[in-house]
Amino acid sequence: xxxxxxDNRNLEENRKEIPFRFLGxxxxxxxxxxxxxxxxxxxxTWVLLKTICKENLGTRMLDLGCGYxxxxxxxxxxxxxxxxxxxxxxxxxxxxxxxNAEKNQVQINVDESDxxxxxxxxxxxxxxxxxxxAGKQVIYTMFEKAFDFLDVNGVLWIVIRKxxxxxxxxxxxxxxxxxCEIVEKEKGYYILKAxxxx
Numbered sequence: 001x002x003x004x005x006x007d008n009r010n011l012e013e014n015r016k017e018i019p020f021r022f023l024g025x026x027x028x029x030x031x032x033x034x035x036x037x038x039x040x041x042x043x044x045t046w047v048l049l050k051t052i053c054k055e056n057l058g059t060r061m062l063d064l065g066c067g068y069x070x071x072x073x074x075x076x077x078x079x080x081x082x083x084x085x086x087x088x089x090x091x092x093x094x095x096x097x098x099x100n101a102e103k104n105q106v107q108i109n110v111d112e113s114d115x116x117x118x119x120x121x122x123x124x125x126x127x128x129x130x131x132x133x134a135g136k137q138v139i140y141t142m143f144e145k146a147f148d149f150l151d152v153n154g155v156l157w158i159v160i161r162k163x164x165x166x167x168x169x170x171x172x173x174x175x176x177x178x179x180c181e182i183v184e185k186e187k188g189y190y191i192l193k194a195x196x197x198x
Contacts, residue, residue, distance in 0.1 A: 022049060022074055029068055029100050035093045036067045036131070044189045045070055045129055048159040051184045051191045053078050055155075058124020062087070062149065064142060065128055069097030069110065075127070076106040085123075087113035116145050123150060127157045132164045143173050150196040158192040166190040 013032055020027040020041045029041070036042070049071065057079060063072040066086035076084050086101075086108055088094050097110045111118050115138075126146045130139040146156045156177070160166045162185075170192055173180040177194040184191035 020070065022046070023053065023078065025074075025077055027070075027073065027077075027104050029070060029073075030096055030103065031068050032092055032096060035090065035096060036129075041070050042129075043187065044159045044161065047184060047186045047189045048127070048129060048157065048191060049074050052125075052127060052157050057082055057127075058151075058154065059083060060121070060123045060125075060151075061085070062119065062123045062126045063108075063128075064115070064126055064146075065089075065131055066097050066110070067093050067129075069093075069100040069108075071127055071129070072097065072108045072110070073100055073104045073106055076101075076108050077104065084108040085119070085121075086110045087116075087119060089114045115142055116149055119149060121149075123154060125155050125157060126150060129159045132160070136165065139169070140172055143169070144176055146194075147176055147196055152196060152198060154196045156192075156194045156196075158194075160190055160192065162188045162190060166192070 015030055015032045017028050017030055018040055020029060060083045063086040066072055066088045069086055072084045072086035086097050091112055094110055094112045101108045113119055130142055160169050170180045173194045180192055180194045182190050183193045
């Protein structure tokens, strides 16, 4: 089976449009086979957006593992001055994220990147809904390397379900950053926040 966190461009196409309403703004996203949560914007992403859109995300944001682009598109609409880079290892997701930025009339940069492999700058915030099925080693590497790609006082934001390892992820992030706060809990989803203090 081709997973959404792999190069699955040979998978049969089955594009469709899904609606998403958030903070009074109506969005339409194009999805396809081989991308995460193709039938609707997943609840974890909604909880993540609800949390971060109350925050100051700074000037430069990385949407890590962007899928078909929901987080980047919504954050750009909410924070027009924010410079956003959305990356994903999945070429089909990258193509859709570009289309969805255009469709929802926002300007974000979208690149194919295996985690941080094609990321060259640092950010004031890194946002991720990590690919749990890729395994603990992959997602922990995402957390570890985030430290190097954040400015001082930059913030890492993560959504992760309790039963998919939120408590152990929190512990791991505390080891890396020296801090990790649970800022939101909703229906088993945790929003974790870590600040790069030095």
